[in-house]
Amino acid sequence: MMRKFSLLLSLLGLVSLGCASDENDNVPLTKDSSAPGQITNIEVVNLSGKAQIKYQLPEDPNLLYVKATYMLDSGREMEVKSSYYNKSLWIEGFAKAGERDIEITTVNRSEVESAPVTVTINPKESSLYEVFRSLEVGPDFGGVFIRAKNEKRIDLALLLMEKNDEGDWETSGNSIYTSTDSIFRTIRGLDTINYDLAFTIRDRFLNTSDTLFKTIKPIYETEIPRTQYSGYPLPGDAPTTEFPFPISRMFDNDFRNWPRIYITDAAAPAPHSFTIDLGAEVKISRIKVWDYPQGTSSGFFYYWQFNMRKFEIWGSNNPTSDGSFNSWDKLGDYEVVKPSGLPLGQQNNEDIEFAQDGFNWSIPITAPKYRYLRINNLENWGGSGRIAIAELRVYGDTR
Structure with missing residues (x-):
C-alpha cells in the first residue's frame, strides 16, 4: 500500500513540473520593468507605396527590437518589427499617395515598450x-x-x-x-x-x-498536326550530335525523357540552324518551343547551356538547294528572357513555370503562308550556337 502511495505522489510531482513548465513557456527570460528610451534623429524616405524610417536607437543594453504599428488604406492593421541590429524599418502597403501617422515604440527583452513616437510619412502613389x-x-x-x-x-x-x-x-x-x-x-x-x-x-x-x-474577339488558330512535320536538311544546317538526336525528336510528343530531344553537334561552327517542312503552306501565327531541363550539380535548369537564347525565324515556300538564306523571308529576331531577371545559374518558380509551359514566338500577322520554317540560333545560354530542343509545335490557320 505504501509503495502505491509513493508512486502516486511521484506521478503527481511529474504532472506538477510539466504544468509549471507550460506556464513559463512565454515568460521573458529577463525581468526589467523599466521602459526603454525612444528612438531619436528620425529621418523619413518616401517612396512609391512605402517609406523607410531611419533613426537612432537609445542606449539600452536590454533593448530587443523596434516596433511600428499603422493602418493600410484598406483598414488592415499592420505591425512591423526591426531588430536592434538595424537602424531603420520599412513601412509598406499603401495604395494612394498622402500623409499617414505611424506609431513607433522600442521594446526590451522583458517585452516592456517605450512611450510611442508618432512619425508622419508621405508615401507616393503605389x-x-x-x-x-x-x-x-x-x-x-x-x-x-x-x-x-x-x-x-x-x-x-x-x-x-x-x-x-x-x-x-x-x-x-x-x-x-x-x-x-x-x-x-x-x-x-x-x-x-x-x-x-x-x-x-x-x-x-x-x-x-x-x-x-x-x-x-480572338483570332482563329489551330495547331498544325505534328505528324505533318519533317526535317528538311539543307547545306549549312547544323548536323546532329554523335549520339542519335535526330530532328524528329522535336515532334515525338515526349517533353521530358532523355534522350528524346533534338541536339546539334557541338563541333559545327556557330550559328546553328535547322529546317522543317510543315507538309503544306500555312498561315503561321506562332511557334512554340519547349526546352529540355539540363542537369547540373545544383539541380535542373531551363535557362542553361544548349537551350536557345537569341535566334531568328525564317520562312520560305521554295528554298534554294545551296542552303543560303537568299530564298528566305526573315520573320523576326527573338530572345528568351527570364521573368525573374536573375543571373545565369539562378531561377525562381516563375522562371520554371514559364519554361515548362513552353515559349511562344509570334509570327507577324502580315506574313504570308509558308511551308518551310528555318530557325537560326545565334546564341545559346552557354554562349555558343549549339541547339537543344525537347519539343516544337507550329500554330496557325490551315483554312
Whole structure:
C-alpha cells in the first residue's frame, strides 16, 4: 500500500513540473520593468507605396527590437518589427499617395515598450497604378493578349474577370501572378466569338487598381498536326550530335525523357540552324518551343547551356538547294528572357513555370503562308550556337 502511495505522489510531482513548465513557456527570460528610451534623429524616405524610417536607437543594453504599428488604406492593421541590429524599418502597403501617422515604440527583452513616437510619412502613389496605366489587352491568335510594364518588379496578380450566370464579375482561372518587369501573356484556348472581359491588378497587400473593361474577339488558330512535320536538311544546317538526336525528336510528343530531344553537334561552327517542312503552306501565327531541363550539380535548369537564347525565324515556300538564306523571308529576331531577371545559374518558380509551359514566338500577322520554317540560333545560354530542343509545335490557320 505504501509503495502505491509513493508512486502516486511521484506521478503527481511529474504532472506538477510539466504544468509549471507550460506556464513559463512565454515568460521573458529577463525581468526589467523599466521602459526603454525612444528612438531619436528620425529621418523619413518616401517612396512609391512605402517609406523607410531611419533613426537612432537609445542606449539600452536590454533593448530587443523596434516596433511600428499603422493602418493600410484598406483598414488592415499592420505591425512591423526591426531588430536592434538595424537602424531603420520599412513601412509598406499603401495604395494612394498622402500623409499617414505611424506609431513607433522600442521594446526590451522583458517585452516592456517605450512611450510611442508618432512619425508622419508621405508615401507616393503605389507602383500598382503605374502598371495599370501601362496595361494593354486585345485579340490574339486563339485568345487574348495582356501586356503591361512593371518596372519596379512588384509582386502582383493581374486578374482576368468574366461575368457568371448571375451577371456578376468573378475572377477566372486565367489570372497572372508575376513580378517580372515586362509582362506579356496570352490567354489561349478561346473560341472566335466576342468575350466581355474585365482586367484589374492587385498587389500582395490586397490593394486593387481600377478596372479595364473590354470586349474582345480572338483570332482563329489551330495547331498544325505534328505528324505533318519533317526535317528538311539543307547545306549549312547544323548536323546532329554523335549520339542519335535526330530532328524528329522535336515532334515525338515526349517533353521530358532523355534522350528524346533534338541536339546539334557541338563541333559545327556557330550559328546553328535547322529546317522543317510543315507538309503544306500555312498561315503561321506562332511557334512554340519547349526546352529540355539540363542537369547540373545544383539541380535542373531551363535557362542553361544548349537551350536557345537569341535566334531568328525564317520562312520560305521554295528554298534554294545551296542552303543560303537568299530564298528566305526573315520573320523576326527573338530572345528568351527570364521573368525573374536573375543571373545565369539562378531561377525562381516563375522562371520554371514559364519554361515548362513552353515559349511562344509570334509570327507577324502580315506574313504570308509558308511551308518551310528555318530557325537560326545565334546564341545559346552557354554562349555558343549549339541547339537543344525537347519539343516544337507550329500554330496557325490551315483554312
